[in-house]
Amino acid sequence: MISWRKHYKTVLIAVGLLLSTSASVHAQTGDPSNGEKLFKANACNSCHALDKQVVGPALGGIVAKVKTDANVGPDWLHKWIKNNKELRASGDKYANEIFEQFNKTEMPAFANLSDKDIDDILAYTTNPPAAPAADAASADGAGGTDMNSVAALEAAKNNEAASKIIITSLVVIAGLLFWLLLKLRTLVNLQKSQELNAKDSAKAFSFAEFYDKYRMVGTGILSVLALIAFYGVWNWLMWIGVYKGYKPEQPIYFSHRIHAGVNKIDCQLCHSSAKYGKVSEIPSLNVCMNCHKMIPEYKGKYLEPGKDKAFYDGEIQKIYEHVGWDKEKMAYTGKTSPVQWTRIHNMPDFVYFNHAQHVVAGEHAIIDGFNKKHPKKDDQIDVVCKACHGKIDTMNVVQMANDFTMGWCIECHRTTEIDMKNGYNKTYFKNLHEKLKKQFGSGAKITVAAIGGLECGKCHY
Ligand code: HEC
Ligand code: HEC
Ligand code: HEC
Ligand code: HEC
Ligand code: HEC
Ligand code: HEC
Incomplete structure (x- = not known):
């Protein structure tokens, strides 16, 4: 026994050493992790990987690569990423070369990215957050997702969840x-x-x-x-990919506080597809024009600190430029250009999430469940969306209000009682309901979990 104690200490020390090295690997990052989020949020990862060619070239170490290949610096990369078409049209030799090399595959323009955003992305390509431990642990069936575990771990760290890394x-x-x-x-x-x-x-x-x-x-x-x-694997699965608080800049400064809060415009007027479909979608500019044909300037009393009327007027003018609207002549000019909103919420492809299921079938269950958990009057909600997206009507800039992880979905499914009165559940779960009633008595709680809301296949393709 005594000799084992000795070994035990050695093992502890070894573990401690290993942990401290892996922690220091994580400590040196900052901007690269924001870059990584942007990389994902702008779907760069649908065409690019760091380590291999996908639709476009591998981007790992791209800053150094363009320096050796074409003797150009980061400013060239800024121009390319913002608008590669313009750069090619300007006669830039290297830009045209790679375009030819990739069989003239068009990469979209990313005018919405600020210089800082691009610097962050480049920092990510130069210095991707390394997490060897996570790589080993992620060699599982979830391969082929765009949510890699390095990103997840980075984000987790940002959320003061370093314990997960240790685990x-x-x-x-x-x-x-x-x-x-x-x-x-x-x-x-x-x-x-x-x-x-x-x-x-x-x-x-x-x-x-x-x-x-x-x-x-x-x-x-x-x-x-x-x-x-x-325990470690379980935690890792449950809280992977925490992006709470993610809040990118948008091409038009659209304030939810002014629209949904001050002017009380219904969420679904703009996000109408939330009701019917799988996705909820950002409204097209035509929806904006329904009102803004008549609202060319900001006359509201509410001003966000640091913003003035001229700023808001300028942002409304941007709508006109994109849809090609001449506000003096009150007519369309025909010159249009798309707006590229940055996606904030974005589940990996292997997750099935359906808005209608929650916004229509689950509406009352979710509102009641939420308010039961938040007895303080100020915290209560009236609109179902807020249970998941937070008080969007008070946000000038949308940010992720929850973790949006598997653990988060499951936590709600485990604790929310379904609404047995809605038509869907009445028909589909009648038998089950009867059975459960017999089993637990008529006052039994039937949570989403009881109707299968924890089954892997319900949320994963
Ligand atoms: C629809 C596919 C697609 C998307 C999305 C995309 N790219 Fe590209 N990208 C390409 C292709 C293809 C090329 C190769 C040149 C060409 O054909 O235009 C390229 C080239 C590049 C290059 C130049 C590489 C070199 O070898 O010099 C950079 C840098 C780059 N992309 C960054 C990005 C970033 C950053 C994003 C996201 C903000 C992004 N790309 C999104 C397809 C895409
Ligand atoms: C007048 C139109 C309008 C109204 C009303 C509106 N939104 Fe939005 N919403 C937008 C636009 C435009 C965006 C994209 C720009 C942004 O992120 O701010 C957006 C973005 C969002 C996003 C982020 C989408 C993403 O990229 O993941 C959420 C969530 C959202 N809205 C929820 C709501 C909720 C909840 C309400 C009601 C309280 C609401 N919206 C009311 C227009 C609207
Ligand atoms: C249902 C009507 C309605 C719709 C639809 C609508 N807006 Fe507005 N918008 C308003 C009102 C009302 C104001 C405030 C005007 C005031 O107080 O003088 C406003 C103000 C604005 C402002 C200035 C304040 C701010 O939020 O920065 C911008 C920019 C703007 N809208 C953009 C948009 C965009 C982009 C869309 C489409 C996604 C859109 N609006 C859709 C009614 C609407
Ligand atoms: C049960 C939680 C939940 C509720 C309730 C909910 N959402 Fe969502 N919302 C999500 C999730 C999860 C995503 C990410 C979906 C994805 O990436 O596929 C999302 C994404 C979005 C987006 C981004 C575009 C998209 O479809 O991916 C918008 C806009 C949005 N929600 C608006 C709304 C509005 C408006 C309501 C209320 C009518 C609402 N949501 C209610 C969980 C919810
Ligand atoms: C705020 C609580 C809440 C959150 C968060 C939530 N759900 Fe749900 N979910 C519900 C409720 C309530 C129902 C039952 C709706 C009904 O009555 O049919 C449901 C039903 C479902 C169903 C159908 C289950 C079945 O057996 O028919 C799926 C699939 C689902 N949710 C996926 C998700 C995913 C994926 C997420 C996370 C991205 C998520 N949910 C987050 C409350 C929630
Ligand atoms: C209520 C919905 C829901 C259920 C039920 C569910 N998952 Fe998930 N799962 C998710 C969501 C959402 C994500 C993505 C989380 C993220 O991206 O942050 C996910 C991610 C994952 C991942 C990938 C982790 C990663 O990003 O690398 C695996 C593996 C996984 N789930 C396995 C399972 C298994 C096994 C079960 C059954 C025991 C299960 N899930 C049940 C919603 C669910």
Whole structure:
């Protein structure tokens, strides 16, 4: 026992060392992690990867690469990313070369990205947040997603959840130790066997004896490690990809506070598809023009600190430029250009989330459930959207109000009682309801979980 204590300490020290190195890997990043978010939010990752060519070239170390290939600096990359077409049209030799090289595949313009955004993205391509532990842990069935675990871990760290990183590291260490022990076992079995070379038998025997002696300790450690590993994997799955607070700049300064708050415009007037479809979509500029044909300037009393009427007027003017509207002549000019809003909420492709299911079928259940959990009057909600998106009508700039992780979905499914009165549930879950009533009595709580809301297949394709 005493000698084991010694080993125990050594293991602790080794684990501590490993953890501190992995923590320092994470500590040096900052902007790259914002760059990574932007990289994803602007769907750069649909055409680019860092380490391999996808639709476009690999972007890992691109700053250094363009320097050696074409002797151009980051300012060239800024121009390219903002509007590569313009850059090509200006006769830039290298720009035209790569365009030819990629069979004239058009990369979209990203005029919405600020210089700082692009710097962040470039920082990400130069210095992607490294997390070797996470890479090892992510070699699972979720491959091919655009949400990589490095991003997830980075974000988790930003959310003061460094403990998750530690857990992930522990999982990897546990895995390694487990593997070692297995190897050791095989070795011992081999040495115990008849084919054993007579010469080594003395040595092998003493080793086998040693192994037998400490077998219980080994099993004990193995079980603890297995538990830790299980806990780590579970946490990792539940809270991966936390982007709470993500709040990008938009091409037109559109204030939800002024529209949905001060002027009380219904969410669904603009996000009408939330009701019917899987997605909720950003409204097209035609929707804006329904009102802004008649509202060419800002006359409201509410002014966000630091903004004035001239600023708001300028932003409304941007709508006109994009849709090609001459406000003096009150006529369309025909010169249009698209607005590229930055997507804020974006689930990975392998997740199935349906707005209608929540906004229509789940409306009352979600509002009631939320208000029960938030008894303070100020925190209560009247519109279903706010349960997930927060008080958007008080935000000038939309930001993610929740984690939007698997753990977050499941937490609500586990605690929210469904509304048995809505038509959908009445027909589909009638039998189940009867059964549960018999089982638990008529006052039984039926949560989303009870109707299958925790089944993997409901949320994953
Ligand atoms: C629809 C696909 C697509 C998207 C989305 C896209 N790109 Fe590209 N990108 C390309 C292609 C294709 C090229 C190669 C040149 C060409 O054919 O225009 C390229 C080239 C580049 C280059 C120049 C690489 C070199 O070798 O010099 C950079 C930098 C770049 N993209 C960055 C970005 C960033 C940053 C984003 C997101 C803001 C993005 N791209 C989004 C397709 C895309
Ligand atoms: C007058 C039109 C309008 C109204 C009303 C409106 N929105 Fe929006 N919404 C937009 C536009 C435009 C954007 C994209 C720009 C932005 O992110 O601010 C947007 C973005 C969003 C986003 C982020 C989408 C993303 O990229 O992930 C959410 C969530 C959202 N709105 C929810 C709401 C909710 C909830 C309400 C009601 C309280 C509401 N909106 C009312 C026009 C509107
Ligand atoms: C239902 C009518 C309505 C719709 C639809 C609408 N707006 Fe507005 N918008 C208003 C009103 C009302 C104001 C405030 C005017 C005032 O107080 O003088 C306003 C103000 C603005 C302003 C200045 C304040 C701010 O938010 O920065 C901008 C910019 C603007 N709208 C952009 C848009 C865009 C972009 C869309 C489409 C996505 C849109 N609006 C859709 C009614 C609307
Ligand atoms: C149960 C939680 C929940 C409720 C309630 C909810 N949303 Fe969402 N919303 C989400 C999730 C999750 C996403 C991300 C979906 C994705 O990426 O596929 C999202 C995305 C969005 C987007 C971005 C565009 C899109 O469809 O991906 C808009 C806009 C939006 N929601 C508006 C609304 C509005 C308006 C309401 C109320 C009518 C509402 N949401 C109610 C969870 C919710
Ligand atoms: C605020 C609470 C809440 C959150 C957060 C939430 N849901 Fe739900 N969800 C519900 C409710 C309530 C229902 C049941 C609707 C009904 O009565 O049919 C539901 C139903 C579902 C269903 C159908 C289940 C079935 O058995 O028919 C799916 C799939 C689903 N949600 C996916 C998601 C995903 C994916 C997320 C996270 C991105 C999520 N939900 C987040 C409240 C929530
Ligand atoms: C209520 C909806 C819901 C249910 C039920 C659900 N998931 Fe998920 N799952 C999600 C969402 C949402 C994400 C994406 C989270 C993110 O991107 O932050 C996710 C992500 C994942 C990931 C990938 C993690 C990553 O991003 O690399 C795996 C693996 C996974 N789920 C497995 C499962 C398994 C196994 C089950 C059944 C035990 C399950 N899920 C049940 C909603 C759900």
